[in-house]
Amino acid sequence: xxxxxxxxxxxxxxxxxxxxxxxxxxxxxSVSGAVSQxxxxxCGARVVLNPITDAYHIVHGPIGCASxxxxxxxSLSSGSELYRNSYSTDLRETDIVFGGAVxxxxxxxxxxxxxxxxxxxxxxxxxxxxxxxxxxxxAVCRAAEAKYGIRVIPVKxxxxxxxxxxxxxxxxxxxxxxxxxHREQKKRFGINILGDYxxxxxMWIIKRYFEDLGxxxxxxxxxxxxxxxxxxxxxxxxxxxxxxxxxxYLAECMDEELGIPYVKVSFFxxxxxxxxxxxxxxxxxxxxxxxxxxxxxxxxxxxxQTAKVMPVIEKYKPRLAGKKAAIFVGGGFKAISxxxxxxxxxxxxxxxxxxxxxxxxxxxxxxxxxxxTIVLDDANPAELEQFMLEKGADILVGGVKERPLAYKLGxxxxxxNHERRHPLAGFAGIENFIKEINMSxxxxxxxxxxxxxxx
Amino acid sequence: MLDLTxxxxxxxxxxxxxxxxxxxPVGAMYAALGVANCMPHSHGSQGCCSYHRTVLSRHFKEPAxxxxxxxxxxxxxxGGRSNINTAVKNVFDMYDPDIIAVHTTCLSETIGxxxxxxxxxxxxPEGKTVVHCNTPSYxxxxxxxxxxxxxxxxxxxxxxxxxxxxxxxxFPGWVNPGDIxxxxxxxTLMGVPYVMFPDQSGVLDAPMTGKYEYFTGGGTTLPEIAxxxxxxQLIALGEITSGEPAELLQKKWKVPHxxxxxxxxxxxxxxxxxALQKFSKKEVPEELEEQRGQLVDLLLDSHPYTHGKKAAIFGDPDVVxxxxxxxxxxxxxxxxVITGTPKDEFTRRxxxxxxxxxxxxxxxxxxxxxFELHQWIKNEPVELLIGSTYGKQIAKAEDIPFIRAGFPVLxxxxxxxxPVVGYAGAIRMVEKICDALMDRQDRDxxxxxxxxxx
Numbered sequence: 044x045x046x047x048x049x050x051x052x053x054x055x056x057x058x059x060x061x062x063x064x065x066x067x068x069x070x071x072x073s074v075s076g077a078v079s080q081x082x083x084x085x086c087g088a089r090v091v092l093n094p095i096t097d098a099y100h101i102v103h104g105p106i107g108c109a110s111x112x113x114x115x116x117x118s119l120s121s122g123s124e125l126y127r128n129s130y131s132t133d134l135r136e137t138d139i140v141f142g143g144a145v146x147x148x149x150x151x152x153x154x155x156x157x158x159x160x161x162x163x164x165x166x167x168x169x170x171x172x173x174x175x176x177x178x179x180x181x182a183v184c185r186a187a188e189a190k191y192g193i194r195v196i197p198v199k200x201x202x203x204x205x206x207x208x209x210x211x212x213x214x215x216x217x218x219x220x221x222x223x224x225h226r227e228q229k230k231r232f233g234i235n236i237l238g239d240y241x242x243x244x245x246m247w248i249i250k251r252y253f254e255d256l257g258x259x260x261x262x263x264x265x266x267x268x269x270x271x272x273x274x275x276x277x278x279x280x281x282x283x284x285x286x287x288x289x290x291x292y293l294a295e296c297m298d299e300e301l302g303i304p305y306v307k308v309s310f311f312x313x314x315x316x317x318x319x320x321x322x323x324x325x326x327x328x329x330x331x332x333x334x335x336x337x338x339x340x341x342x343x344x345x346x347x348q349t350a351k352v353m354p355v356i357e358k359y360k361p362r363l364a365g366k367k368a369a370i371f372v373g374g375g376f377k378a379i380s381x382x383x384x385x386x387x388x389x390x391x392x393x394x395x396x397x398x399x400x401x402x403x404x405x406x407x408x409x410x411x412x413x414x415x416t417i418v419l420d421d422a423n424p425a426e427l428e429q430f431m432l433e434k435g436a437d438i439l440v441g442g443v444k445e446r447p448l449a450y451k452l453g454x455x456x457x458x459x460n461h462e463r464r465h466p467l468a469g470f471a472g473i474e475n476f477i478k479e480i481n482m483s484x485x486x487x488x489x490x491x492x493x494x495x496x497x498x
Numbered sequence: 499m500l501d502l503t504x505x506x507x508x509x510x511x512x513x514x515x516x517x518x519x520x521x522x523p524v525g526a527m528y529a530a531l532g533v534a535n536c537m538p539h540s541h542g543s544q545g546c547c548s549y550h551r552t553v554l555s556r557h558f559k560e561p562a563x564x565x566x567x568x569x570x571x572x573x574x575x576x577g578g579r580s581n582i583n584t585a586v587k588n589v590f591d592m593y594d595p596d597i598i599a600v601h602t603t604c605l606s607e608t609i610g611x612x613x614x615x616x617x618x619x620x621x622x623p624e625g626k627t628v629v630h631c632n633t634p635s636y637x638x639x640x641x642x643x644x645x646x647x648x649x650x651x652x653x654x655x656x657x658x659x660x661x662x663x664x665x666x667x668x669f670p671g672w673v674n675p676g677d678i679x680x681x682x683x684x685x686t687l688m689g690v691p692y693v694m695f696p697d698q699s700g701v702l703d704a705p706m707t708g709k710y711e712y713f714t715g716g717g718t719t720l721p722e723i724a725x726x727x728x729x730x731q732l733i734a735l736g737e738i739t740s741g742e743p744a745e746l747l748q749k750k751w752k753v754p755h756x757x758x759x760x761x762x763x764x765x766x767x768x769x770x771x772x773a774l775q776k777f778s779k780k781e782v783p784e785e786l787e788e789q790r791g792q793l794v795d796l797l798l799d800s801h802p803y804t805h806g807k808k809a810a811i812f813g814d815p816d817v818v819x820x821x822x823x824x825x826x827x828x829x830x831x832x833x834x835v836i837t838g839t840p841k842d843e844f845t846r847r848x849x850x851x852x853x854x855x856x857x858x859x860x861x862x863x864x865x866x867x868x869f870e871l872h873q874w875i876k877n878e879p880v881e882l883l884i885g886s887t888y889g890k891q892i893a894k895a896e897d898i899p900f901i902r903a904g905f906p907v908l909x910x911x912x913x914x915x916x917p918v919v920g921y922a923g924a925i926r927m928v929e930k931i932c933d934a935l936m937d938r939q940d941r942d943x944x945x946x947x948x949x950x951x952x
Contacts, residue, residue: 075568075581076539076588083545105604105635106514107521111549113888127891128869133514134636139608149512157508171543171605172636175574202543203569203605424563425592428710443552447561451710492708 058420078423081398083202085170086112087210090461091289092166092198092217093126094118094240094265095273099154099162102131103147103180104170109133116461117242121267123160130154134172144178151187151195162193164270166217169199194270196220207373208288208399215293218264219300221273226301228278232332233259234323235279235297237305238290241266242461245468249285249310252320252469256340258327264290277301280332283308283323285468288374288399304330309376310468311476312384313352317345348470356387359477362485364389369436371396371422371445372459375404381440381459382411384476393434396422424448438484453492455483503869503895505876515869516888518812518838522633524550525643525672526601526650527564532696533651534717535596537589538564541582541611541630542603557906558675558702558914563712565589565598569605578611583620590623593712596720597627601647604635627720629654639839641739641814644672648696648743651723658727658751665691666777667729667753669743671736671760671816672905673919675703680917681735681761681770687783688774693722693729703915727751733773735919736760736816738841759847761919762820762927763827764793770920789921796925797828800932803952805829807935812836812871812885813904815844815864817918821884821903822848824927826855833860833880840865868892882934899934903927 089112093100102109109131120126132150134143147167154162165187169180180197187195198217200210234253239246246266253260262268262276276297282305284294294305306326308319324341327333368385372378375397382392392412396419397404408418417430424444431439431454439449442460449456457479459467465475523540527550530538540547547566554562565588567573567581582600589598600613613630620628631650633643648669668685670678678699685692700716726732732747732755734740744755761770767790771782808831811821815837822832835848844864852860861874872892875883883889883898887908893900907913917923936952943949 074584074588076565076585076592077568078563078565078593079544079548079568081544082548083543085543086545086548101513105521106517106519106639107523107546107549107604107635109514110517110520111553113516114891129514129516131514131517132512133517136634136637139604139634139636146512153508153510153513157510159504171574171603172608175605175608201574201605202545203574204571424561424710424712444548444555444561447555447559448710451561451706453706453708492706 059417059426078425079421081421082207084204084207084210084213085168085200085202087207087289088198088200088214088217089168089210090116090240091211091214091265094120095164095166095268095270096120096126097123097160097269098126098164098166099130099158100126100166100168101147101150101154102129102168102170103143103173103178104132104134104168105172106131106133108168108170116240117463118240118266119242119244119247121247122269125160139172139176142176142178143173144180144183147178147180147183148186151183155191164193164221165195167195167197169197169201171201171203174199174201194221206399211289212292215290215296218273218293219296221270222277222297222301225274226277228275230280231259231261231278232327233261233279234281234283234327235262235264235276235303236260236266237264237282237284237294238286238288239263239266239468240286243463243466245310245466245472248466248469248471252344253323256320256324256337256344258323258333258337264293277303279303280330281305281323281326283319285310286374287376287404288401307376309380311377311380311472313349313356313387313470313473314383315380316469316473317349320345352470352473355474355477359481360389362481363477366390366437366484367393367435369394369427369431369434369439369454371419371427371439371441373398373442375400375408377459379404379407379411382408384473386411388477388480390438390480392416393436394419394427394430396420396427428452438480453489455480455486455489457483503872503876505873507870507873507877514867516872517867518836518871518888519639519641519814520553521604521635522638522640522643522646523601523603523635524553525640525645526599526631526633526647527551527562527643528554528672528698529644529647529696530564530599530601531562531701532698532717533597533599533723534715534719535713536717537593537595537598537712539566539585539589539598539600540564540603541567541578541600541613542605543569546603553906553908554702556908559911560702560704561710562702565593567606574605574609577609578606579616582611582613582616586620586622586628590626595713596625597629599647599650600628600630601633601643601650602630603633607632607634627654638841641672641839645739645742649746651695652726652743652746652750655720655723656727656747656751657724661728662730663725663728665693665725665729666774667726667732667747668692668694669732669734669736669740670694670697671734671739672814673736673760673817674914674916675699675701676914676916677919677923680920680922684771684786684920685774687786688771689778689780690774693725694718695723695726727753729753731756731777733758733770733777735770737819737847738815738839738843759823760816760820762817763824763924764790764797764921765827766820766823767920767924786921789925793921793924793928796928800928801829803932803935803939806831807882808833808880809882809884810834810871810875810880812866812868812889815839815841817904819844819847819851820918821927822851824924825884826851826857828928828931830882830931831857831860833878834871834874835860835862836866836871837864838867872896881938882931899938901927901930901934
């Protein structure tokens with residue numbers, strides 16, 4: 044079925060902005076019946092906490108929510124691989140009738156008796172029906188903590204209770220819960236990296252930059268995190284926030300409760316990566332945490348790395364300049380970085396959408412793109428299709444559900460989500476990103492798209 | 499270091515570790531995608547629909563379109579009636595399917611939404627249909643969801659005009675589009691006019707055309723589903739997946755059925771061919787005879803490399819039963835055979851197979867999980883692992899050759915286009931099995947033992 048402007052749902056009209064209509068409506072529930080690309084509260088909580096490598100993540104509910112989130116994120120670990128297993132209470136009909144709390148307690152007991160290595164930290168995710176059937180998950184967790192002397196933290200994330208963003212918040216609260224008993228620590232010179240999930244090892248790239256500059260990284264949240272490292276987070280001087288969508292809230296709370304200020308950063312693209320490294324160094328200097336050597340070194344480092352990566356950009360630019368990009372990602376901050384990155388390559392962003400973008404982020408987006416660029420909140424495939432075709436996009440940057448859509452439309456694709464093939468962050472990531480974009484846009488496969496193959 | 503499993507087998511009653519199943523709604527969604535111009539609709543929170551679409555997309559490498567009622571806090575208190583009403587209106591307005599196939603979720607089941615009455619009260623546009631089925635996530639597995647959706651369609655749509663239509667109905671069970679194409683090819687070769695229900699071929703294996711369509715034109719059509727009541731005979735494949743829908747068609751419209759295992763391997767494919775022959779009363783054509791002969795020839799040629807090898811097979815009940823049968827035909831010992839779906843019938847059927855081949859010392863279990871399987875393998879290893887992508891970690895930890903089959907396969911391409919069923923599917927699987935075993939032999943061979951001719 045061909046989609047025309049007329050079958051954009053009326054309720055959705057204010058979630059779409061172009062030059063005729065500035066100011067987008069966002070941060071609201073999806074419309075019933077739309078084929079939305081959005082997930083739920085549980086999903087938000089789960090993706091943020093899952094990379095905590097040595098935690099036991101027990102999903103309390105029917106089996107689906109555990110199945111669909113079993114080892115789905117390419118978050119890498121330098122230590123435990125525990126988080127790559129799936130634990131759940133697999134609730135059955137009798138549990139729905141008589142309540143699932145008994146089974147949850149039994150599941151924790153079984154884990155404590157038999158699991159190897161012995162649990163230090165357990166997260167209990169309560170899914171949609173747990174509240175409805177009246178399980179007191181808080182009480183079960185409290186009892187387990189008292190019985191075993193370990194941390195058992197409830198994450199009450201029924202899918203219907205809001206958007207994915209609310210799930211991020213719940214995850215952040217759970218992380219705070221891990222830190223709280225360790226709040227009285229002496230501060231030391233060093234940073235925490237928030238909102239980086241170490242997909243394809245990206246966090247390690249960023250971490251190495253700071254360590255090379257003489258800035259210790261104390262805790263990483265949550266990519267490659269462990270219980271031990273999370274408990275040390277309160278001692279940091281500064282938090283840096285990569286994925287603001289999921290972690291700005293945590294940064295706010297840590298600022299308030301633990302007295303750790305934060306800066307927002309983005310390590311996607313030359314401009315944002317350089318600026319972010321310098322911003323962190325300057326913030327540490329401004330806080331009196333280091334001498335002026337570090338800001339100076341940060342500038343030298345950024346300049347040297349930029350000089351190294353520019354030839355790569357120059358090499359590929361002729362093949363990419365003039366192409367048009369569509370962006371559909373989770374958070375607004377990432378979209379902003381991607382627009383800048385495409386600008387560096389001479390690629391114009393013609394459609395940009397996010398699942399959970401905030402008002403201020405959409406304002407930045409609209410300042411970066413041309414007046415005729417389409418900006419969408421919580422887009423669905425129909426809208427993505429319509430605007431990609433209308434605007435003649437050559438490549439779509441998105442996640443798993445958008446990949447087949449792009450291919451079916453004959454549009455190139457780059458996964459900038461859980462399934463990214465290579466690290467896309469930092470200076471090394473710039474090269475990978477350009478190569479991926481080039482590989483997909485300039486793949487020989489496109490010549491076979493027509494009825495007969497080009498000879 | 500993915501190997502956290504210890505050999506000390508851990509008895510569990512409450513904790514599920516590394517499941518070998520998922521929940522009902524995704525099965526319902528997959529079944530509904532096999533109906534032409536149909537929008538599968540998930541009546542629950544948005545995450546359910548998103549997860550199901552994601553896993554289907556990851557398996558088929560195709561778009562999987564479905565809509566959601568997008569439950570909010572309010573719906574969970576006051577019920578989902580207004581959500582489904584809004585959703586149905588929006589879906590018809592915007593995507594214009596012929597039919598919306600609603601399935602429930604754990605949430606809408608628990609709060610007690612009565613879809614039958616909601617749908618009855620709907621004011622639908624001319625010529626449009628809404629059907630539903632109940633798919634409580636806490637009962638059975640995704641396999642139940644699949645057959646419940648089939649029965650949902652049948653309850654709403656099937657009729658009996660009184661005039662038999664001269665066709666056979668074929669229920670393929672939960673298989674890939676490549677399997678359905680093979681089942682159809684065989685039925686056509688056997689000269690049997692049929693209605694295949696459901697039919698995801700042409701939907702989830704649709705070709706690249708440069709045009710994106712929600713509804714590809716593939717799938718069982720609504721008149722075809724309606725005509726199931728007029729078919730003369732039903733051939734239902736996959737005893738566990740297709741059993742209940744077959745019973746329903748018999749009870750509702752007195753259509754007699756032959757319930758067969760998923761036709762994997764020689765014996766089970768023979769059974770399918772014989773059932774078709776019983777219907778058409780025609781000779782088995784040379785083309786099929788020839789292919790069967792090739793398969794037997796292949797088994798004979800390769801048996802020194804397969805005979806006596808020990809395998810672990812896991813996945814959905816019907817495909818596992820089929821693969822177990824094929825393994826036994828190859829002389830492979832199916833040391834561990836498990837499914838995550840809680841069905842005692844599974845163990846009965848597999849044990850009957852083992853008895854038929856006089857094979858002892860195997861462990862068969864339904865309602866099992868992969869952690870358990872891994873522990874058994876630690877205690878007594880196998881030489882081959884067959885199942886979904888989730889076997890990957892076990893295969894790597896234990897260094898076992900691994901063949902992907904069943905659902906979901908998230909980490910390889912082309913699988914859904916190819917058959918496992920039929921003689922062609924068996925030839926393909928034998929090639930995979932031999933490749934896996936013989937590649938391993940080559941890899942492990944000392945330089946002086948590496949053989950050019952095998």
